[in-house]
Amino acid sequence: MTNRRIVLAAHPQGVPTPTDFRLEDTPVPVPQDGQVLLRTEWLSLDPYMRNLMEQVGPGYADPVPLGATMVGGTISRVVESRHPGFRAGDLVVGAAGWQEYALSDGSGLMPVGDLARPSLALGTLGMPGFTAYVGLLDIGMPQPGETVVVAAATGAVGSVVGQIAQIKGARVVGIAGGPDKCRYAVEELGFDACVDHRDPRFAGLLAAACPDGIDVYFENVGGAVFDAVQPLLNVNARVPVCGFISHYNGGVAEGPDRLAMWMATLLSKRIRMQGFIILDHYGTRFDAFRDDMAGWLAAGRIKVKEDVVDGLDNAPAAFIGLLQGRNFGKLVVRL
Amino acid sequence: MTNRRIVLAAHPQGVPTPTDFRLEDTPVPVPQDGQVLLRTEWLSLDPYMRNLMEQVGPGYADPVPLGATMVGGTISRVVESRHPGFRAGDLVVGAAGWQEYALSDGSGLMPVGDLARPSLALGTLGMPGFTAYVGLLDIGMPQPGETVVVAAATGAVGSVVGQIAQIKGARVVGIAGGPDKCRYAVEELGFDACVDHRDPRFAGLLAAACPDGIDVYFENVGGAVFDAVQPLLNVNARVPVCGFISHYNGGVAEGPDRLAMWMATLLSKRIRMQGFIILDHYGTRFDAFRDDMAGWLAAGRIKVKEDVVDGLDNAPAAFIGLLQGRNFGKLVVRL
Numbered sequence: 001m002t003n004r005r006i007v008l009a010a011h012p013q014g015v016p017t018p019t020d021f022r023l024e025d026t027p028v029p030v031p032q033d034g035q036v037l038l039r040t041e042w043l044s045l046d047p048y049m050r051n052l053m054e055q056v057g058p059g060y061a062d063p064v065p066l067g068a069t070m071v072g073g074t075i076s077r078v079v080e081s082r083h084p085g086f087r088a089g090d091l092v093v094g095a096a097g098w099q100e101y102a103l104s105d106g107s108g109l110m111p112v113g114d115l116a117r118p119s120l121a122l123g124t125l126g127m128p129g130f131t132a133y134v135g136l137l138d139i140g141m142p143q144p145g146e147t148v149v150v151a152a153a154t155g156a157v158g159s160v161v162g163q164i165a166q167i168k169g170a171r172v173v174g175i176a177g178g179p180d181k182c183r184y185a186v187e188e189l190g191f192d193a194c195v196d197h198r199d200p201r202f203a204g205l206l207a208a209a210c211p212d213g214i215d216v217y218f219e220n221v222g223g224a225v226f227d228a229v230q231p232l233l234n235v236n237a238r239v240p241v242c243g244f245i246s247h248y249n250g251g252v253a254e255g256p257d258r259l260a261m262w263m264a265t266l267l268s269k270r271i272r273m274q275g276f277i278i279l280d281h282y283g284t285r286f287d288a289f290r291d292d293m294a295g296w297l298a299a300g301r302i303k304v305k306e307d308v309v310d311g312l313d314n315a316p317a318a319f320i321g322l323l324q325g326r327n328f329g330k331l332v333v334r335l
Numbered sequence: 336m337t338n339r340r341i342v343l344a345a346h347p348q349g350v351p352t353p354t355d356f357r358l359e360d361t362p363v364p365v366p367q368d369g370q371v372l373l374r375t376e377w378l379s380l381d382p383y384m385r386n387l388m389e390q391v392g393p394g395y396a397d398p399v400p401l402g403a404t405m406v407g408g409t410i411s412r413v414v415e416s417r418h419p420g421f422r423a424g425d426l427v428v429g430a431a432g433w434q435e436y437a438l439s440d441g442s443g444l445m446p447v448g449d450l451a452r453p454s455l456a457l458g459t460l461g462m463p464g465f466t467a468y469v470g471l472l473d474i475g476m477p478q479p480g481e482t483v484v485v486a487a488a489t490g491a492v493g494s495v496v497g498q499i500a501q502i503k504g505a506r507v508v509g510i511a512g513g514p515d516k517c518r519y520a521v522e523e524l525g526f527d528a529c530v531d532h533r534d535p536r537f538a539g540l541l542a543a544a545c546p547d548g549i550d551v552y553f554e555n556v557g558g559a560v561f562d563a564v565q566p567l568l569n570v571n572a573r574v575p576v577c578g579f580i581s582h583y584n585g586g587v588a589e590g591p592d593r594l595a596m597w598m599a600t601l602l603s604k605r606i607r608m609q610g611f612i613i614l615d616h617y618g619t620r621f622d623a624f625r626d627d628m629a630g631w632l633a634a635g636r637i638k639v640k641e642d643v644v645d646g647l648d649n650a651p652a653a654f655i656g657l658l659q660g661r662n663f664g665k666l667v668v669r670l
Contacts, residue, residue: 219598222595222598223595226594241598241601241602242602243602254590254591254592255589255590255591255592256589256590256592257589257590257591257592257593257594258592258593258594259561259592259593259594259597260557260558262594262597263554263557263576263610266576266608266609266610267576267577267578267610267611267612268610268612269610270609270610270611270612270615271609271610272607272608272609272610273601273607273608273609274601274605274606274607274608275598275601275602275603275604275605275606275607276602276605277602277603277605280605
């Protein structure tokens with residue numbers, strides 16, 4: 001029996017390319033006492049993984065070493081258990097990475113429960129949904145009638161940010177790439193407006209869609225979108241920062257130096273900008289999130305869109321597409 | 336009787352010059368019913384005034400129109416009162432601006448009280464001290480044993496930030512311009528260290544003075560100081576932003592674009608950065624501040640240093656010097 005896995009072959013220069021990954025065959029490992037053997041059924045692909053492909057700086061998670069299996073959240077079936085807490089056949093959420101089989105000592109594994117769609121535990125009911133919940137509610141703190149703007153509005157995080165903001169009574173303006181995504185955000189998710197960032201008139205369209213300015217900007221893309229948002233921010237605006245895809249593939253950005261301008265805005269408008277990493281919040285907020293989100297899903301108040309890719313072999317190309325906005329909905333790989 | 340006043344003669348290009356101001360003689364105004372006539376005894380000079388010399392952007396205070404009297408906090412004697420709340424001879428804190436005489440309808444005037452040194456009401460017991468108090472305690476939230484870094488460490492705001500941080504049990508590292516100010520911060524104010532930002536080894540010296548990193552950076556200067564602080568910020572650091580003298584004289588800053596790097600830091604270290612304008616906080620926090628500060632002053636736990644300039648004529652040159660760090664202590668003009 002072989003375990004197929006995808007390892008980090010090279011640190012990417014800018015946007016990752018297929019040769020930064022390598023598919024390998026290794027023996028399926030054998031569980032020892034206290035361990036379970038897991039077979040991956042679903043693999044989550046998320047933008048933060050780009051950060052793990054090189055050292056992004058102190059404070060962040062450890063990078064994946066060259067030659068090691070790419071890290072990733074998974075839904076796995078317990079194939080064999082030598083752990084008292086699990087039985088063969090159990091379906092669990094964990095972080096088995098980009099591979100077919102993995103060992104676990106049970107730490108970090110949670111039962112999927114009776115979800116009709118197990119992959120929800122990687123999206124709306126998992127890390128991305130939790131990121132939206134904590135960032136929007138604990139940092140963004142939208143009030144009824146305020147305007148919330150979220151980029152990547154049809155993505156795993158952005159779509160949930162916008163829908164929770166609506167539940168809280170805010171006016172929601174999405175930003176997405178292309179007319180199909182914008183139409184989906186308005187017609188299916190019910191956002192008040194959605195602006196296409198590829199449109200050359202983008203900044204003006206965003207301003208027109210936010211006649212009362214912006215009270216909460218959920219920052220997950222950075223770059224030109226942030227430039228267009230900045231002049232529209234209201235006094236006492238809040239800017240939770242959960243990521244910025246446009247910078248991930250980075251290098252040094254060319255001038256002018258926009259930090260000085262941003263700090264002038266932050267001061268004159270009394271803006272609060274706060275970075276957060278969702279791993280910090282599981283201990284205190286995950287139970288509340290799971291209860292709220294399960295209720296909203298059951299009531300049909302949160303809609304879910306998945307972009308399903310079949311086969312581990314296709315994970316690298318799908319991930320590269322994710323960083324370029326080619327996915328439409330939460331990107332998951334079905335093994 | 337003539338009223339000598341200093342008006343805005345021109346919008347400055349970069350650092351203000353003496354010709355951006357003009358000394359004028361006008362008649363002393365006559366109070367009507369409900370008004371008092373004030374004679375200025377002390378005029379406060381503060382960095383925010385640079386912002387009022389041109390339109391800095393929406394959200395901030397209205398700029399001073401060309402030809403109008405420069406705005407400023409003052410200690411004034413009531414010369415004549417046709418207002419039931421004031422009597423001739425009263426000493427009041429207000430905002431009479433850069434002039435010898437002014438009318439007031441009483442709004443915004445507060446009695447100085449029995450201060451041995453009335454000018455304290457423009458500094459440690461006034462707006463700059465209140466700025467330090469709100470920014471440090473409400474946004475910075477220093478905990479015992481944490482490291483607090485404050486620039487302009489011997490100035491009106493910075494010296495109070497550092498001393499309150501010490502009262503709260505933090506380790507305090509100042510940044511100041513030149514060895515005299517650094518010596519004063521350590522020997523007189525009792526800061527744990529103070530680093531000279533003019534020293535070519537500045538960034539390394541700051542790192543050495545902060546072996547456990549920085550938990551709170553009180554931002555009041557920006558520029559190269561912020562560049563040196565940024566890599567030293569700890570996870571969950573707080574950055575209250577009350578100003579940035581180095582940017583006031585502005586124009587577009589040259590690249591590289593440091594905003595992308597800063598946002599990466601803000602995210603990976605979960606930093607909270609928040610701008611504030613002290614005028615917003617008088618209603619809710621000034622009483623607590625006045626009580627705490629009066630107690631600390633009486634107990635000798637907060638020390639005060641003033642830089643006194645004599646004569647209204649000298650206000651423009653003193654103000655220009657303030658923006659270049661030539662003052663040593665809270666800058667006030669005695670009329």
